[in-house]
Amino acid sequence: MSNNLKNAIIDSMNNVLESINCDPWMLDPGITYLNHGSFGARSLPVFEYQAELKRVFEASPVDFLDRQTELLVSARTTVSSFLGADVDGFGFVDNATTGIGCVLQSISFEKDDEILTSNLVYNGVRQLLKRVASDARCLYTECEIELPVKNQESILEVFFNAISRKTKLVVIDHVSSSSAIVFPVQEIIALCKEKGVLVVVDGAHAPGMLNLNIDELDADWYVGNLHKWVCAPIGAGFVYASPPQREKTHPMTVSHWYGQGFTQEFDWQGSKDISPWLASAKAVEWGAAIDWSKIRFHNHALATRMQHCLVESWGVEPLSPLNGSMIGSMATVPLPDSCPQTMAECSQLQDQLFTQYKIEVPVFELQGRGYLRVSAQLYSREDHVKQLQMAISQIIA
Numbered sequence: 001m002s003n004n005l006k007n008a009i010i011d012s013m014n015n016v017l018e019s020i021n022c023d024p025w026m027l028d029p030g031i032t033y034l035n036h037g038s039f040g041a042r043s044l045p046v047f048e049y050q051a052e053l054k055r056v057f058e059a060s061p062v063d064f065l066d067r068q069t070e071l072l073v074s075a076r077t078t079v080s081s082f083l084g085a086d087v088d089g090f091g092f093v094d095n096a097t098t099g100i101g102c103v104l105q106s107i108s109f110e111k112d113d114e115i116l117t118s119n120l121v122y123n124g125v126r127q128l129l130k131r132v133a134s135d136a137r138c139l140y141t142e143c144e145i146e147l148p149v150k151n152q153e154s155i156l157e158v159f160f161n162a163i164s165r166k167t168k169l170v171v172i173d174h175v176s177s178s179s180a181i182v183f184p185v186q187e188i189i190a191l192c193k194e195k196g197v198l199v200v201v202d203g204a205h206a207p208g209m210l211n212l213n214i215d216e217l218d219a220d221w222y223v224g225n226l227h228k229w230v231c232a233p234i235g236a237g238f239v240y241a242s243p244p245q246r247e248k249t250h251p252m253t254v255s256h257w258y259g260q261g262f263t264q265e266f267d268w269q270g271s272k273d274i275s276p277w278l279a280s281a282k283a284v285e286w287g288a289a290i291d292w293s294k295i296r297f298h299n300h301a302l303a304t305r306m307q308h309c310l311v312e313s314w315g316v317e318p319l320s321p322l323n324g325s326m327i328g329s330m331a332t333v334p335l336p337d338s339c340p341q342t343m344a345e346c347s348q349l350q351d352q353l354f355t356q357y358k359i360e361v362p363v364f365e366l367q368g369r370g371y372l373r374v375s376a377q378l379y380s381r382e383d384h385v386k387q388l389q390m391a392i393s394q395i396i397a
């Protein structure tokens, strides 16, 4: 990246930041928080709104859950509209894992059917897919995406070559958790449609990070989290089902409204705290007041900058192009060669960074090599990466 381009990115990022009047975050300012990607973070107004909802619930629990149903209808409408998803196919769940579970249980797999995903699948989802495949005695396949990834076409090609006549369901990440790479989901979905294969997008990281229009993507299902990049309270995820899949898609917890329609069923999944779902609408409004496109621009520019700084100072090969064309608000960078590379050593390094340096960043092994993943959010600063660089240099020394 040229110095001119670099400076232009920094300038526009700083301009965006100056134009934003951002509320305080709940994060401990003593921690250098570079891991927004795992569980997100909440701003003060969203946190307080949820606390208020809980107070209102405790004051009159039956009234809140049984009569104030318009709160849920309103939250569903706000959030689905933000994501460009038809509200009639949109149901809240607690998290993306539960959402994938809902989708899997709505499909009947026969022996010799294949569930296809990639080797970059989120490990929790991998286990779920393996379990379903094992119960149905069907095939579970991971197509191999080689790292580093040079362009989106190479990912599409891997799926093109992997889909066979046996493939019944393709599970694709929108933003891969480990590599932080944004998959060409639109093209992969089109490919699946062409081949008559069902497709679910695991969009755990996408809402709030990418400009989504779920209806336009036209997947059979789209599952996502709101507690990561929409900054909603933890416990807010969703399942979107396309019109042909709605009738057979049910929540994991089937209850009173079974068979009464998609949104009815998802609105009641047994007695539970629905404040994260309700407050997710507040989080959408919080971002809209700042301007979601500015948030996305800032986070992407800073993540690109962070990736560049780390790659340059460690002299490592980037996982994806340094111009930021394949990432959103996170970047995964190989550790310097002199760093530990096994999973156990990486976990130890992650703990050491936290306990000794108060830096929260995920460190992990992927395809036999150590990596770390940095996240950029409005509270992140370029200086955070400098602190990380210094800590890693001291540890290596």
Ligand SMILES: Cc1ncc(COP(=O)(O)O)c(C=O)c1O
Binding pocket: 037, 038, 095, 096, 097, 098, 122, 124, 125, 173, 175, 176, 177, 202, 203, 204, 205, 225
């Ligand atoms: C791609 C992907 N899928 C699924 C999940 C699981 O999310 P949750 O733990 O909220 O269910 C994650 C979590 O980081 C993820 O990155």
